[in-house]
Amino acid sequence: LLSHLFLEGKGSLVRGFDRGASDDLLFLPPPRGELHLKYVLAAAGRVKDLQFDLGVRRSWEQKHFPEGVDFVPxxxxxxxxxxxxxxxxxxxxxxxxxHLRIDNLLDTPYREYLNRLRYYADEAGRNVELRLSYEF
Structure with missing residues (x-):
């Protein structure tokens, strides 16, 4: 069972500082991380590469930004x-x-710091993608 399970993680942390103004830089991405648990099964008959994936993506609030420069926090x-x-x-x-993929599974309302439309609207909700491909 465990030989079919895979755990994959990634993250990013970007910091920038304006030495001349002695202040943080504007519009740097907040810290974020992703964790995926994948279950891969061996081939069985006509079915090959069977894979299930559950993931979580976390984006923290940006705490390092210059005060009084942006319209909203x-x-x-x-x-x-x-x-x-x-x-x-x-x-x-x-x-x-x-291939079937569902992003934002719980339809969580959120706003992405680097999206300029965040001043007016939430990001898109749940996204369901079905992709078929045939090699010939």
Whole structure:
């Protein structure tokens, strides 16, 4: 069971400082991180590369920015959940790829600090993507 489980993580932290003005730089991304748990199954008959994915993406509030320069304070931190499924199904000698991905699984309202539309509107809600591919 554990040989089929994979844990993948990544994160970023960017800091910048204006030495001349002795202040933080404007519009740098807030700290963020992602963690994905993937379950990959071995081939079974016509089904190849069967994979399930659950993920969480966290973006913290930007605490380092120059005061009085932006119109509004940075948006609050948010956490988004994702889920995915993918597989290749053999149709004769050619694989049909089936991929399903759901971003913002819980339809969480949030605003991204680097999006200039954050002054007026939330980011897009839940996004469901179904992708089919056929190699010939």
């Amino acid at each position: 940075p948006p609050s931190a948010y956490t988004l959940l994702t889920a995915g499924f993918s597989m290749n199904y053999l149709l004769g000698a050619h694989p049909l790829g089936i």
